Amino acid sequence: MTPTDQTPTDPTPTDPTPTDPTPTDQTPTDPTPAPLTPRAHPAAAELLARAAELDRADPLAAYVDRFAPADGVSAYLDGNSLGRPLRDTAERLATFVREDWGTRLIRSWDEQWMELPLTLGDRIGELTLGAAPGQTVVADSTTVMLFKLMSAAVSLQPGRSEILIEAANFPTDRFVAEGVAAAHGLELRRLPSNALTGVSAAEVAEAVSERTALLVLNHIDYRSGAIADMRAITAAAHERGVLVLWDLCHSVGAIPIELDACGVDFAVGCTYKYLNGGPGAPAFGYVAAALQDRAEQPVWGWMGAGDVFGMRDAYAPATGMRRFLSGTPPVLGMVPMQGMLDLIEGAGIVGIRAKSLSLTGLALEAVDALLAPLGVSLLTPRAPEQRGGHVTVGHPRFQAIVQELWQIGVIPDFRHPDGIRIGLSPLSTSHSETVHGIIAIRDALS
Template identity: 50%
Template sequence: MDDLLAAARALDARDDLAGFRSRFIIVDDDLIYLDGNSLGRLPLATRDRLRTVVETEWGERLIDGWSEWIGLAREAGAALAGRVLDAAPEELVLADSTTVNLYKLAAAALDARPGRRVIVTDDDNFPTDRYVLQGLAAARGLDLRVLATDPDRGVDAAAVRDALDDDVALVSLSHVAYRSGAVADLPGITADAHAAGALTLWDLSHSVGSVPIPLAAAGADLAAGCTYKHLNGGPGAPSFVYVRGGLQAELRQPIWGWFGQRDQFGMAGGYDPADSIDRFLVGTPPVLGAYGALEGIRLTAEAGIDRIAAKARGLGRYACDLYDAWLAPLGLTLASPRDDDRRGAHVTLHHPQAWRMCQALKAAKVIPDFRTPDRLRLGLAPLYTRYEDVYTGLARLRDIVADGSYLAFPAQRTRVT
């Protein structure tokens, strides 16, 4: 046994989250899954809960199931509060997709800063975020100020500060960069935006369930994030919305639906938004997806974000050690921060043939993913990824690069999700 494998097994033996792996469906123990930052594994509790929902709550109770379902959005929001997100239960609610929630929050923020004509974001922000902001800017005749960001190091707080002036209405960024895993300075950027009179909107999709997110401590204004990555909510599970408590009454989101109405079942002719976080709801919630999100959130909350983040740092550090020993000599470069506090729960490698390597790894029973330009992204999900999984996955990568077998795979990329 080599020293690196011995180190992995020793770390696994000391892992106080090790028991959580058995609470997920894992059919093939030889398949190394390193893509939980795109889609988390299926928790056993979710499978069992959905079976009950379908067979009993829907199948037997029919419309009476709504007595259980009507409060799901707030129940899931409350489950996020505290042990997953630094926020109060009344500041969180489950609703819609991340893209729709980003639109609602950005539009509401712009309305709350009349006369200001600039939105600040960066070119490494996730594409849907940029598209939403582009659309709002085009529809309202605003300026979108897009900062250049190094995709390996993440957004530069100093560059954001330099871009601020009294014409900026909104700063919208990702907390953890989707390509590199770089963690942005959420407290510092939020403070700078507030000093300039602007509001902040954070995309938490790659950070929720993987790193601490100091929303309340930083006084963050708005945030949204998906539940199907590190929260293991399932494909297409609904997103969540965070709105700082003191800001809720000031904002009116643009999609007026009956779930956001003050007296929902009064069926009034005019729209009167609820006084609470409920005003950011729109229509009927996706019940099955909401249950998936709720069970994944509960599992994450049980583990606790501090323990999860500590293991994420350890897994990333170990992956960097393997990169130094095996992959740097073969011509790959590290495209993520080395500093544990600056890196989320994935590690990215760069190589001109990363696409081919990604396909070769899948054939070798390792599931990573690919991101442009030429980046191989390795998700390290602390609740079920073992240190020995990282060892095995990167050993297989080392072998296919060393023997050139990846060159047998087509260079042309097809659709990437």
């Protein structure tokens, strides 16, 4: 069983929210194709040549070499689930153990670790979220942070009776919303959405009312990769006094985000996908400055208290983002992502998005040329402004072939019922690797 989206070790998934099987803009044309070898197929050869050209022209190409090579892996297409470690991650961790922990010992709490959840949050905010300092904190897991911020949000909305969530939202978001709704005596209402394009601002405007306390949405859909219109949707919700919480797991580090400029209230994201923090790396939470001192999260711990070492009888929350901490923050888990943030700073999120579009654009061409003739459907929007960092394709035999692909070192992931997600982490993936992986999918299918 696959416990989270980042550790798909079992290619027999049990995802309880099957993709709507209808969306497709491809028509199967040739159900009995000739067997293909990359070298023998003219379209494959041409795509490989163009990929090599694009790699030569790619201003960020050198970053690929900053990631640790993985023995036996020729195409890693799952950076949208679990980002690769950097070459220097092992040394960074070793230095941390030797120096910050091993030599400075407990003095490091005073010297840096007490502030790290906030300083690292600010760095993520500045480089990737469009968030001014003092609004982002690193702590907990995505699930726990979702619980804390959803609870804080509904507490700010007395008299309102429902949480609205996209019906196709990631399971953890839906389950947490279900629990928060139950705990607060609210109704959880599910907003249906188009499986290919997600929720629109017009649909949100129609669905929210003065009964709605909170709207919870994914910024980039974890299955289709569709980008939601954060600015318009947030504005439509605010028109009715509804607070909005965005899950940024699939967008942070892949596309520019403008939380402050879009007037977002709450956001949560993980750091093990495009921020390469490693399995189980802590989440981040964003709370707009204007809401912080009124918002109360429900897990009261000493690290979120105003006077951490006062050993008071009763809890009184800290001011600002510190109040969204609970217990001792997972400092060790914050080490690897710092190297990735250095790379993001060097490359710039705008350049990263340009590379991402180049990779997904080439992937779409390869899907059209090599997979569509085998009856593979496209489950990702085509328009560049609507697609995020991964491309999803569907075929009834994908579940069986993903296992074969993993064995030969081509690693996409499978999503129920029949989707392969081709995740193209911009700094660690080359155009050639992308085409090579899609050729391997074609070979396995044929």
